[in-house]
Amino acid sequence: MEYRKLRNQIHKIESANAALLMVLFRKYSLKIVNYSSHIRYINQCLREDLTPKFVRARLYSDSPYVKKSWNAI
Amino acid sequence: MERYLVKKWLSLELRRLHGSLNRTTKLLYYVHLRLAKLTTFETFNLFHCGILDESAALRMRLNVRKTKKLAQIRSTRVYNHPEPAPGVTSHTFYPRLINKSAAQFTSAEQDLLQKGMKFSLPPVSQHNVKENIVADVAPHVIHRPPDLLTKIADIIQSATTPTLKDITKRTILSIREKIRTHHLILIKADKGSTMVVLDHADYYHQMMECLESLSAEFVPEFDFGDYNGKIRAAINKSKHLLDKEPIRNSLLLPNPSVPRIYGLPKVHKEGSPLRPVVSFVSAPSYLLVKFLDNWFKQVTCFHSPLSIKNSVELVSDLTQTPPPTGKHPCFV
Numbered sequence: 001m002e003y004r005k006l007r008n009q010i011h012k013i014e015s016a017n018a019a020l021l022m023v024l025f026r027k028y029s030l031k032i033v034n035y036s037s038h039i040r041y042i043n044q045c046l047r048e049d050l051t052p053k054f055v056r057a058r059l060y061s062d063s064p065y066v067k068k069s070w071n072a073i
Numbered sequence: 074m075e076r077y078l079v080k081k082w083l084s085l086e087l088r089r090l091h092g093s094l095n096r097t098t099k100l101l102y103y104v105h106l107r108l109a110k111l112t113t114f115e116t117f118n119l120f121h122c123g124i125l126d127e128s129a130a131l132r133m134r135l136n137v138r139k140t141k142k143l144a145q146i147r148s149t150r151v152y153n154h155p156e157p158a159p160g161v162t163s164h165t166f167y168p169r170l171i172n173k174s175a176a177q178f179t180s181a182e183q184d185l186l187q188k189g190m191k192f193s194l195p196p197v198s199q200h201n202v203k204e205n206i207v208a209d210v211a212p213h214v215i216h217r218p219p220d221l222l223t224k225i226a227d228i229i230q231s232a233t234t235p236t237l238k239d240i241t242k243r244t245i246l247s248i249r250e251k252i253r254t255h256h257l258i259l260i261k262a263d264k265g266s267t268m269v270v271l272d273h274a275d276y277y278h279q280m281m282e283c284l285e286s287l288s289a290e291f292v293p294e295f296d297f298g299d300y301n302g303k304i305r306a307a308i309n310k311s312k313h314l315l316d317k318e319p320i321r322n323s324l325l326l327p328n329p330s331v332p333r334i335y336g337l338p339k340v341h342k343e344g345s346p347l348r349p350v351v352s353f354v355s356a357p358s359y360l361l362v363k364f365l366d367n368w369f370k371q372v373t374c375f376h377s378p379l380s381i382k383n384s385v386e387l388v389s390d391l392t393q394t395p396p397p398t399g400k401h402p403c404f405v
Contacts, residue, residue: 002096002385006096006099006100009100010100010103013100013103013104013107014103014107016107017111018108018111018112021104021107021108021111022108022120024100024104025101025104025105025108025120025124026124026127028097028100028101028104029101029124029127029128030127030128030131031097032094032097032098032101032128033128033131033132033135034131034135035090035093035094035097036094036132037132037135037136037139038090039087039090039091039094040139041139041142041143042083042086042087042090043087044139044143045083045143045146046080046083046084046087048143048147049076050143050146050147050150051079051146051150052083052142052146053142053146055079055082055083
């Protein structure tokens with residue numbers, strides 16, 4: 001799926017004119033800055049053992065055995 | 074428990090982001106190539122300078138925002154897990170080199186062996202090293218301006234290339250000599266990047282024990298040439314499933330050999346038993362099996378409910394699946 005999407009995008013780039021290419025160049029350049037910033041943020045969270053707001057991790061279980069074994073991790 | 078989940082979540086998110094970053098970088102590269110062809114160098118340079126300014130401004134804005142977020146999270150952090158006692162580490166790391174043989178290695182030899190099997194040594198001499206790099210780069214550089222390759226070549230030529238030092242050469246030779254005289258075997262451990270040095274006799278003995286425990290038997294009437302011939306005949310005669318000759322030819326393995334068995338020592342278990350691994354890459358039926366596996370999966374629309382393709386699919390499954398109301402454990 002992802003590969004097909006990427007292939008379509010490359011095909012689009014190959015047949016694009018200069019104006020569209022300039023728009024795409026700007027878009028991808030800014031996207032890279034966004035991704036890099038978020039990667040740095042997550043790395044910092046991992047290093048300092050912090051939990052960002054978008055992580056909502058909860059354990060649902062009625063079994064005491066499961067709770068005990070998972071708490072041991 | 075929650076710490077574990079958060080770490081796992083963040084690691085998966087990180088992998089997803091790295092994937093997106095790689096994809097975007099690839100697309101940007103293609104756009105760059107096309108744009109450089111369609112516009113003049115001056116126009117492209119002017120446009121690129123504008124984009125760089127915009128990126129720098131965005132980077133600064135995002136940095137401020139993320140720093141603020143981090144400060145907020147740090148202030149609300151709850152320390153709900155006990156700190157390990159001083160001198161006690163929560164993880165046990167195995168040494169990079171385990172010597173189970175009678176041979177003794179010097180510290181220089183140990184340092185070299187600890188670097189593992191993937192360690193790449195610098196070239197022995199500088200003869201034609203830079204020229205080869207330039208020759209490899211040249212076909213891929215189709216950018217404008219035309220003097221770009223010259224600039225790249227100048228940068229490569231002006232860079233310093235490390236060469237293999239004499240002391241490292243001597244260490245390699247002494248390791249080679251010890252392996253030869255003491256009949257040693259250097260293998261990777263079953264888990265991790267640990268290197269294990271074993272006596273050849275011990276390794277052979279353990280492998281034989283392992284094979285006996287698996288009830289392996291010697292079959293004297295087995296003829297590999299016969300077996301190979303049968304596989305090739307079966308592929309060549311298959312006219313329905315393999316209906317085209319190029320497909321049949323692509324499944325015939327050139328220079329097949331008997332699949333080799335080897336053992337990886339489980340250093341994390343008592344007695345370091347060997348884990349048998351059979352490499353089927355050289356088997357005559359290897360390509361046929363790969364083809365049939367794909368064919369069966371396509372025909373039957375097989376999708377294992379217990380397997381996932383990658384981390385992206387795992388994250389999307391975890392976010393889309395609601396927690397069950399029964400007694401089955403799960404985490405969301």
